[in-house]
Structures are given as structure tokens and as C-alpha cells.
Amino acid sequence: MSRRARRAAIAAAAVVIAILWCGSRAPAAVDFSVGIRYVSDTGSLSDCSSKAKESLDAFLQSASESSPGSGDWSAHSTNGVNGTPTADAVVRCYGLSHGYVVTFTCAVQLPDNPYTANALCLDVAHKFHGAGAITSLAAIPTPSPQPTGCATNSLLGTWVSDDNPKLTFTMGLNGDLTDSEGVSGNWSLKGNTATLIYYGTHSLTLSADARHLHGGGYSLTRKC
Amino acid sequence: MARIICTRFAVLAATFALAFGIAGRPARAALDVSVGARNVVKSAPLGECDGNASRALVSVLGKSAEIGDTHEWVAIGAVDTAGSSFAAAAVHCYPLDGGGYVVTFTCAAQTPPAPETASVICSQLADKFGGQP
Numbered sequence: 001m002s003r004r005a006r007r008a009a010i011a012a013a014a015v016v017i018a019i020l021w022c023g024s025r026a027p028a029a030v031d032f033s034v035g036i037r038y039v040s041d042t043g044s045l046s047d048c049s050s051k052a053k054e055s056l057d058a059f060l061q062s063a064s065e066s067s068p069g070s071g072d073w074s075a076h077s078t079n080g081v082n083g084t085p086t087a088d089a090v091v092r093c094y095g096l097s098h099g100y101v102v103t104f105t106c107a108v109q110l111p112d113n114p115y116t117a118n119a120l121c122l123d124v125a126h127k128f129h130g131a132g133a134i135t136s137l138a139a140i141p142t143p144s145p146q147p148t149g150c151a152t153n154s155l156l157g158t159w160v161s162d163d164n165p166k167l168t169f170t171m172g173l174n175g176d177l178t179d180s181e182g183v184s185g186n187w188s189l190k191g192n193t194a195t196l197i198y199y200g201t202h203s204l205t206l207s208a209d210a211r212h213l214h215g216g217g218y219s220l221t222r223k224c
Numbered sequence: 225m226a227r228i229i230c231t232r233f234a235v236l237a238a239t240f241a242l243a244f245g246i247a248g249r250p251a252r253a254a255l256d257v258s259v260g261a262r263n264v265v266k267s268a269p270l271g272e273c274d275g276n277a278s279r280a281l282v283s284v285l286g287k288s289a290e291i292g293d294t295h296e297w298v299a300i301g302a303v304d305t306a307g308s309s310f311a312a313a314a315v316h317c318y319p320l321d322g323g324g325y326v327v328t329f330t331c332a333a334q335t336p337p338a339p340e341t342a343s344v345i346c347s348q349l350a351d352k353f354g355g356q357p
Contacts, residue, residue: 029308030255034291034298035356037316066259076261088257090330096321103296103316107332109255171246 030111035104035121038129040095046069047102048093053072055127056089057119060139066188078140079112086113086140089124103129150210150224155187155194162219169220171199256338258330260346263353264320270295273317273325280352284345286312295319301338310338313345315353327353 040048049065052073056063060075080086082094086109093102098219106121112139115137124132154171168180177185177198185198192206194213202216213220265273274295281288281299288299295318301311314332320326331346340348 029333030301030310030312030332030338032298032300032332034314034316035296037296037318059232071260072259072262074253074257083305084254087253088255088332090257090259092259092262092316092330093260094262094318094326094328101318103259103328105314105330107255107312109334189249203254224232 006130011116016103019049028112031108031110031117033106033117033121035106035118035125037061037101038125039101040099042099045069045093045095045100048095049073051128052091052093055124056091058127059123060087060089064206071098076106080109080112085219087115087117087120089120091124091128104128112141114140150222152192152206152208152210154190154220155189155206155213158223158224159213231330253283254335256333256335256342258331258342259322260331261350262326262328263350264322264324264326268317268324270317270325273327277315277317277327277351280349281313281315283352284348285311301333304337310334311340311342311345313349315349317318329353 002153008209013034049071052071053063053065056073056075060077063075066072066074072090073092074088074090074165076085076089078085087106088108088114089104089106091104093100104121104125105116106124108115108120110116110119119135119137123134123137156171156173159169159171161169166180171187172178172179173186175186177187177196179185179198183198184197187197189206192208194204194206196204196216196218204215204218204219204220206211208212211222211224213222274290274297277295277297278288281297285299285301289299290297295316297317299313300309302329303309307329311331311333313329316328316330318326329335329349331342331348331349333340333345335341
């Protein structure tokens with residue numbers, strides 16, 4: 001094997017190992033519940049749909065029917081701490097020759113969601129029946145507002161290279177950065193020491209007014 | 225010789241840095257739920273629905289279990305080393321007057337890391353089930 005081929009093989013192996021390592025982190029898990037099934041000898045599909053919407057709206061938001069008249073209803077929670085819904089419930093009605101059958105299925109994302117899928121399904125089903133104790137579900141945590149301006153505890157925002165104004169860096173909320181050519185990397189900040197992982201690892205110092213970063217071969221000014 | 229070793233280390237370090245830079249960006253996991261198909265099968269025993277439901281769940285998610293004797297089937301996807309699962313599905317069978325049954329598919333996934341969306345899982349289940357719409 002040539003020297004160049006060996007280097008390419010080592011580099012490829014390093015990429016695979018690093019990506020597998022990073023990809024193995026599990027952010028959360030899905031908690032799933034098949035709730036009770038209820039059969040009513042009386043009432044119509046329309047009655048079931050009406051109760052399904054009402055019971056979903058009692059705990060979640062935006063209850064909607066998959067297609068008009070289908071009797072399949074779903075709703076989701078308000079956005080969780082990561083900015084996306086963390087709970088969802090499905091109520092499915094089917095009209096019988098006499099009455100209807102209705103099923104309840106719920107899914108939540110743990111640990112982002114403060115209550116389990118079982119608790120959600122139980123409450124939705126009890127609300128549907130209009131009977132049974134309803135447990136008060138914990139409130140969804142409010143998403144943290146994204147810092148704005150020149151925060152001293154964050155590098156969020158757009159930075160311009162003092163040496164080359166065409167070179168900019170956009171620092172994201174999740175510690176990600178992207179330069180003006182689309183190359184991505186990561187940032188972190190501890191005290192006034194910033195670390196940029198971008199074509200290598202660079203240590204920079206954040207100025208007291210949080211507008212300038214110097215060091216590691218870079219000199220950047222924040223737009224804020 | 226020392227120069228070659230240094231060069232190799234530099235290439236390796238740069239490659240790791242680039243790869244970690246790409247893969248280290250935290251993915252924003254989202255809960256994905258799908259209200260899948262509802263099929264009505266006439267003139268067929270409920271046992272057929274149970275058998276098809278179990279086989280479809282095993283085929284797509286690797287396992288299946290009936291909740292009691294309810295004809296309601298559920299499967300939780302494979303768990304990772306931390307014991308977490310990122311996909312699940314339920315298949316509900318219910319008998320109809322005069323024979324036949326109605327079957328529904330409901331699915332959930334967290335993407336990433338689940339490789340398939342809830343909608344794809346439900347479509348696969350319906351295909352594997354093979355019921356007539």
C-alpha cells in the first residue's frame with residue numbers, strides 16, 4: 001500500500017470512529033401507551049369525534065382530524081424545552097352499526113416531557129368518558145429564551161473576521177458554528193475563554209464588552 | 225522519519241477535529257407521531273387480524289405483544305445501551321358485526337436517532353399486514 005493510500009485509510013477510519021462516537025449519544029426516549037378501548041352502544045361517529053376533540057383540547061393543543069369525517073383525531077403538547085412538541089395523543093373513532101368504538105394512543109418524549117404517555121392517555125380517556133379522576137398533568141417547561149445582543153455568557157450571533165470582512169461566522173444556540181462558505185464547526189465559552197473547533201482547535205479570549213474575540217490566529221468582531 | 229510521523233499525526237488530528245465538528249453538532253430530536261391507515265376487512269376472522277398484526281410488528285420493529293386479550297397489539301423498537309427506545313407502534317383490531325374486522329395503525333418515532341419517521345413505520349406496517357383497504 002502506498003504512503004498516500006495508507007494516510008487516506010487512516011483518515012477515513014478516524015472519521016468513522018469519530019462520527020460513531022458522537023452519534024451514539026441518545027438525547028431522549030419515546031414513551032408509548034396504548035390506552036383503553038371504549039365501545040359505546042349508542043351515539044354516532046359525529047358524537048365520538050366531538051368528544052375526541054374536546055378531550056384532546058383539554059390537555060393538548062391543536063386537536064385536528066386527519067381528514068374530515070374520518071374520526072381520527074390527534075393533538076400535541078405545546079413546545080418543550082428543545083422547541084418541539086414533546087407529547088402527542090391520538091383518539092380514533094369508528095362508527096359501528098350501533099354506536100362506535102374509540103381507541104386512545106399516546107406518545108411522549110422523555111425526559112423532556114414532565115408526564116408519561118400512560119398518564120396522558122388516562123386523562124384523555126377519562127375526559128372523553130366524562131367520568132373518572134383526572135390527574136393534573138405537570139406543565140411543559142417553558143423554552144429558554146434565546147439570548148440576544150452581545151451576551152457575555154454566549155457567543156451567539158454573527159462574527160466578522162477583522163482581517164477578511166468577507167469571512168463571517170454564525171454561532172448557533174447548540175454550540176454550532178457555520179462560516180460564510182458553509183463550513184461547520186463548534187464553539188464553547190468558559191469565562192472569557194472561547195474555544196472554536198474549526199479546522200483544528202483554537203483558543204480565543206472574549207473582550208469585556210463581549211464584542212471581540214482574539215487569539216488562535218483569529219481576530220473577530222461581533223455584529224450586535 | 226520523524227517528519228513522516230508528525231505529518232501523520234497532524235492529518236489524524238485534523239481529521240478527528242473535522243469529523244467531531246460535523247458529527248458533534250447536537251441534533252434536535254423531535255417527537256413524530258403518525259395516524260396511520262385504517263383498513264376494513266370483510267368476511268374474515270378476527271384471528272387473522274391478530275396474526276397479521278403480530279407478524280407485521282415483528283417484521284418492522286422486531287417484536288410484538290398483545291395487551292391482555294384485547295386484540296390490541298403493540299411493539300417498542302430496539303433499545304440502545306441506555307435502555308432507551310426511539311420507535312413504537314400500535315395495531316388495533318376490532319371485530320365487526322356480520323364478520324370481518326377493522327384494523328388501525330398508529331406509530332411514534334423520535335427522529336433522530338430513529339432512522340425512520342413514524343409515517344414510514346406505519347406505511348411499512350400496513351404493507352406487511354396486507355389487509356385490504
